[in-house]
Amino acid sequence: MSKTAELEKQDDPIHIFQSNSIGLPHLPTYFRELWRRRDFAYEMSRSTLRIQQANTVIGKFWLVLNPLLLAGVYYFLVMVISSGSHRGPEYFAHLVAGIFAFYFISNSMIGGAASITGAARLVMNASFPRLLLPIAAVRTAFGRFIPTVPIFMIFYVIGGSTLKWQQLLAIPVFGLMMVFSIGMAAFFAALQVYFRDTTAFLPYLNRILLYISPVLYYPDQARHYFKLIGVFNPLFPLLGAFSDTLVRGIVPSVGVWLACVAWAISAFLFGCWFFMSREREFAVRL
Amino acid sequence: MSSLSDFDSSSFGDPSETDPGLSAENILKVHKEVTEQLAISVQNLSITYKTQFERVPTVKKAVAGLVRGEKNKFKVVEAVNDVSFDVKHGTILGVIGHNGAGKSTLLRSIAGILAPTTGRIEVRGNISTLLALGLGFHPQLTGRENVILGGLASGLSREEINDKFLEIANFADLGDFIDLPTRTYSSGMNARLAFSVAVHMDPDILLIDEALSTGDAAFKRKARIKMEELMGNARTMLVVSHGLGTIKELCNDAIWLDHGRLVGRGSADEIVDRYTDFVDSGNSAVVLEDF
Ligand SMILES: Nc1ncnc2c1ncn2[C@@H]1O[C@H](COP(=O)(O)OP(=O)(O)OP(=O)(O)O)[C@@H](O)[C@H]1O
Ligand SMILES: [Mg+2]
Numbered sequence: 001m002s003k004t005a006e007l008e009k010q011d012d013p014i015h016i017f018q019s020n021s022i023g024l025p026h027l028p029t030y031f032r033e034l035w036r037r038r039d040f041a042y043e044m045s046r047s048t049l050r051i052q053q054a055n056t057v058i059g060k061f062w063l064v065l066n067p068l069l070l071a072g073v074y075y076f077l078v079m080v081i082s083s084g085s086h087r088g089p090e091y092f093a094h095l096v097a098g099i100f101a102f103y104f105i106s107n108s109m110i111g112g113a114a115s116i117t118g119a120a121r122l123v124m125n126a127s128f129p130r131l132l133l134p135i136a137a138v139r140t141a142f143g144r145f146i147p148t149v150p151i152f153m154i155f156y157v158i159g160g161s162t163l164k165w166q167q168l169l170a171i172p173v174f175g176l177m178m179v180f181s182i183g184m185a186a187f188f189a190a191l192q193v194y195f196r197d198t199t200a201f202l203p204y205l206n207r208i209l210l211y212i213s214p215v216l217y218y219p220d221q222a223r224h225y226f227k228l229i230g231v232f233n234p235l236f237p238l239l240g241a242f243s244d245t246l247v248r249g250i251v252p253s254v255g256v257w258l259a260c261v262a263w264a265i266s267a268f269l270f271g272c273w274f275f276m277s278r279e280r281e282f283a284v285r286l
Numbered sequence: 287m288s289s290l291s292d293f294d295s296s297s298f299g300d301p302s303e304t305d306p307g308l309s310a311e312n313i314l315k316v317h318k319e320v321t322e323q324l325a326i327s328v329q330n331l332s333i334t335y336k337t338q339f340e341r342v343p344t345v346k347k348a349v350a351g352l353v354r355g356e357k358n359k360f361k362v363v364e365a366v367n368d369v370s371f372d373v374k375h376g377t378i379l380g381v382i383g384h385n386g387a388g389k390s391t392l393l394r395s396i397a398g399i400l401a402p403t404t405g406r407i408e409v410r411g412n413i414s415t416l417l418a419l420g421l422g423f424h425p426q427l428t429g430r431e432n433v434i435l436g437g438l439a440s441g442l443s444r445e446e447i448n449d450k451f452l453e454i455a456n457f458a459d460l461g462d463f464i465d466l467p468t469r470t471y472s473s474g475m476n477a478r479l480a481f482s483v484a485v486h487m488d489p490d491i492l493l494i495d496e497a498l499s500t501g502d503a504a505f506k507r508k509a510r511i512k513m514e515e516l517m518g519n520a521r522t523m524l525v526v527s528h529g530l531g532t533i534k535e536l537c538n539d540a541i542w543l544d545h546g547r548l549v550g551r552g553s554a555d556e557i558v559d560r561y562t563d564f565v566d567s568g569n570s571a572v573v574l575e576d577f
Contacts, residue, residue: 015398
């Protein structure tokens with residue numbers, strides 16, 4: 001390795017392509033190339049956001065209006081089902097925070113799933129670490145999440161709650177959601193190459209995930225069997241901890257933190273492994 | 287055949303290949319000699335496409351197939367079949383052959399886009415590609431965004447692109463269209479932008495796949511001058527074109543592919559003449575080789 005490194009410095013890079021198409025690429029090189037092109041993921045998602053906005057009449061305003069309408073619809077739904085039992089403004093703040101965070105994850109999965117097949121020409125034309133494309137999709141989902149933060153703040157303050165330092169803990173929780181989302185985006189991006197109806201199934205999967213996660217209800221109010229499922233539902237600790245910290249200023253227990261970290265890291269590792277060990281086959285399958 | 291294989295430091299390859307028997311000095315010596323000559327070494331390369339041709343793969347169909355007891359039907363296409371050749375630094379190599387001969391596939395594998403099914407490719411230097419599909423970003427994006435994204439994807443930094451942007455835009459000569467979505471471009475305008483980006487990436491090796499076929503006469507001349515300028519700096523180029531006149535004029539060497547096999551290698555004039563004779567006589571190339 002050190003010999004190679006010496007040679008590298010003296011001359012042009014050597015690229016060797018051979019037939020070990022199954023299995024992971026050389027990881028240090030892969031991530032060095034990925035890091036070198038990080039601006040590409042950023043610029044790609046910025047352009048995507050611009051296109052998405054250009055296609056709607058009200059443009060940027062839609063980024064704010066869409067999640068707000070969603071929150072309104074779900075609030076109405078919960079009102080009808082529960083005949084008005086959780087009415088407090090704090091509940092609305094919880095609902096808004098949960099839905100916005102949930103849609104960040106769900107948009108990451110859906111955008112990620114389309115990221116390779118939707119960029120088929122690019123993948124056939126240029127050589128770069130393909131993981132950049134699902135990462136760009138997560139960054140796009142993040143770009144749509146950002147404008148919802150002030151909306152949440154408005155509802156939170158209108159509800160008469162005061163700001164607490166514990167709310168800052170929502171930032172690391174969100175960071176873990178991001179790590180989780182990159183793994184999921186990469187996984188579904190690769191799956192979509194093999195099964196083109198993945199994007200058609202995803203909305204159903206997401207709908208179920210939404211109902212079994214503590215978004216429409218508080219984590220400690222979850223029905224007994226939802227809590228049991230929660231052991232297998234990564235969004236249960238992630239969204240639960242997000243709401244606890246951001247809305248109620250509660251510091252989650254060590255167990256919850258551990259669950260969040262474990263889910264985020266395993267989703268990331270699994271998704272990236274699944275993607276990277278197959279990415280060299282993408283070009284012949286598009 | 288000379289080989290760079292003791293110096294594995296590839297982006298994609300397995301680095302465990304380094305021969306432990308060679309001392310560092312030996313490696314350095316061999317390394318020097320080799321790099322003075324070879325830019326590309328293709329060794330027994332085969333590429334097979336495995337595509338489900340008649341249908342888009344979906345879970346639904348996979349399940350339906352399982353229920354009906356059908357096997358997954360793959361159409362296997364041997365696009366490149368046991369091809370070996372070397373390219374020295376400073377060569378412009380023409381690649382000719384019929385439609386579907388495997389020319390684009392070969393260029394894609396040298397660019398590192400398609401992994402070899404068997405065999406090995408060694409490339410020394412930065413590669414810039416100008417393949418048949420143009421820049422390939424979303425048609426809603428402007429020319430400017432295409433240039434920036436294309437540069438970032440090939441590993442340039444933002445500053446490097448900003449430095450080069452004017453030069454690229456001037457060379458493509460699109461006027462105000464540079465800030466309009468590329469869906470408003472004619473195919474020639476697309477090709478001009480893609481060409482301009484590719485040649486301004488400071489490549490050691492430039493791969494061009496029929497990129498100039500839609501450019502007008504003025505741009506073709508400009509492109510040729512630019513390519514000659516790059517050649518002056520001892521760059522290596524692979525040019526795929528059905529314009530045999532272009533190949534003769536531009537290239538010093540040529541290879542001829544027929545149904546994925548390499549059937550000829552030599553000076554551009556010789557290969558193009560043989561190819562023209564073959565096309566005129568309508569024989570199979572294999573038969574021709576047998577003589
Ligand atoms: N994505 C793909 N999936 C399956 N088969 C493919 C794919 N791309 C090309 N092929 C097949 O591989 C063979 C070689 O194709 P290739 O595009 O390399 O030919 P070419 O020499 O560039 O032809 P042309 O002169 O028309 O550009 C053809 O038989 C083609 O049908
Ligand atoms: Mg072609």
